Amino acid sequence: MIEKADQIFVLLLHWLVGFLPEAWQHVASVVVCVAVIVAVYPALFAVAVLMERKGLGRMQNRYGPNRVGPFGVLQPVADGIKSLTKEDIVPRNADAAVHFIAPLVLVVAVFMGLAVLPMGRNMVLVEMDASLLFFFAMGASTELSVFMAGWSSRNKYSLLGAMRAVAQMISYEVPLLLSTVGVVMITGSLSLVDIVDAQTRYSWGLAHWNVFKPWGLAGFVMFVIASMAETNRSPFDLPEGESEIIAGYFTEYSGFKFALFFLGEYVGMFSIAGLGTTLFLGGWSSPLAALSWIPSWIWFFAKVELWICFFIWVRGTLPRLRQDQLMNFAWKFLLPMTLVNLLVAAEWRFVEGVWLRWIVGMAIVAGAYVLMGRVGMRRERLGPRSYRYAE
Amino acid sequence: MSIAFVVLALLTLAGAMAAVTLRNLVHCALALAVAFAGLALLFLQLDAQFVGFTQILVYVGAVAILVVFAILLTRGADDGKAGTVFSRTWLAGLGIAAAVFALLGWAVLRSVRGLAQAAGTPAVTVENIGQALMSRYVLPLEIVALLLTAALVGAVIVAMYEKEGAR
Amino acid sequence: MxxxxxxxxLAETAKNFAGSYVSKERLTTVQYPEERVAPxxxxxxxxxxxxxGEDAFAGLRCVSCQICEKECPPKCIYIEKSKDKKPDYVGKPQNYPVRFDIDISVCMSCQICVEVCPFEAIKMDTVFELATDDRFGGLLLDREKLSKSNEYYHTIHPTEATEVDARxxxxxxxxxxxxxxxxxAAAAKAAAAPPAPPAAKPEAPKPTGGAE
Structure with missing residues (x-):
């Protein structure tokens, strides 16, 4: 029974494609899986937007949307209808073709990344050897779509936003990649399925998640920070700072194309949260052996939703960074920390003795953190503000 | 020669052709990105996952962006007012391109002849590549790493010098 | 560190988030059309x-001196002076505005008109539900719409209105x-010297309130 609940979607798929002739079954199962992914994640997107608006409201002593339907739960539907029926405006000077392609490229690239995430036991669309690399390759191609959107709009705000976005994404891709390298080093595989399998072991009833290890914890924290920057979430939302450059690269988008950008951004959040869950939080495995009876896909989606909640929480808390702070943080703090973390991972791999490697690993991580925090992030002494022309 | 190969080859060629014939420089850069992506897909079609994904990650994700940045930072994107996209020395360029192609073709043909054809496609996993890079090819890897670091340091120094000079 | x-x-926002479900202090929003904050x-x-008094026209304090019109920074006031006169609150004949228009789509609520008015005739309102589907006519308030009784003034700004009344x-x-x-004096003079000169005119009330 538990086994059935765990594998319910897999069994459902087998039952569904069983109606078709043998030759068609493979293609049909792929099509069904893709359709399910393309349906489930936008639904999650609607839920996440509602959660974000309600949660942010509560953090700011307001109610949030509460007019459409009971407690405002139908707000995403209203938003969807609104964006679908709005006029699609293309600026007269815009590069129409590129302007049109940009949101499509973004959404396609973002959805492609979901293909390799194991969303439950035996629930992965494409099982490949280098799935982690595939994920990052897809993530990298979203940068180009952002640039296309910003450049083709022929709007200075769009271009500024696009340049900011691209600079930020390139800068934070380095620590994002490097923070995952520790996991790859220990697991010895780039396959996300293998990485989850390696974490689905229990000793004393507790799972062997990577986050419970010194290198994993440090990598996890840096992955969270870098993933926020990668998805342009607050406090790294300079590319779309509403108060400075209106909405950045999608200033000139309206109607459904704007909705596509919005969708792409949120699905990107889900996919990166799913990747982080897979790499550090044990993917679809339960934290305690005693809780293993809960179906694996529930664990995966619960962790992703929790991750999204954390993103919302951070967004409600931190103000936007300045451009120089953003770059300083990436290159002077995150990058050295990830490199130190690689050292810790290597130490974990090669030092014998359980206690020794724990102590050494913790010491290196904590020492580097304190040192880097003191030296790298030293506050610049800014004197009293002076004006050249005034006074 | 499968249909997939033909489609991908045509895509790559079309991207490359567009990259050299279009007027708008940013369009050229985007077309170049398409060519890169086509090349990556060709690698994937040959079952070389690692190379294919690295191609996308590095070329589409970084090099294309770098090209675009360089274009935007150095000149306006609308410079393509000049009458023709052919430069005056296009004949020499064609000659060089043909020479490079001939050299590469010659090398490829020779290497194919040298290999045992019957071996079939070996299953090259990412793990194998990693092992090879870290054992047999560790010296070239280190040399490349050193070279890139030197280039990075040089770039930083160039950027820093200008700032000090301005002061 | x-x-x-x-x-x-993060702790602070978490406190706000959780507190908004239990404490009134952490959820200060008012559900506007159904609830309202006290004025x-x-x-x-x-x-x-x-x-x-009762009659909006007879009791109008404005004497159409047009100072507010001239002082208004965004020039949103338009006044047309009358040819004839009507008695003001002390009984002295004064001009009155035939037209007094304020374009509230232009007004920036600076209160300068109130500060310069020597007759305490123009004051700031508190009505905010002025939304209309007529962009031009609906936002151009004329004399009839602008005229409001002193009692109303007392209800919205009691302290200020009492001061004004006292003044x-x-x-x-x-x-x-x-x-x-x-x-x-005139009577005394008349008693002293029979060919009486015309009684001295009462001086116009000196402005006291607000004006520089």
């Missing part, structure tokens, strides 16, 4: 014209006393 402030901030005395948005009463008393004195 690095990150300490972030943790503190706040110091609030102001657009000017209106005060009249005394006006004082002035009125002063004017009456002066008129009385003048009348007495």
């Amino acid at each position: 690095l990150g300490e402030g972030i943790l503190k901030g 706040i005395e110091a609030t102001r948005n657009f000017p209106f014209l005060v009249y005394d 006006l009463a004082e002035e009125k008393a002063k004017v009456e006393a002066k008129a009385k004195a003048a009348a007495e």
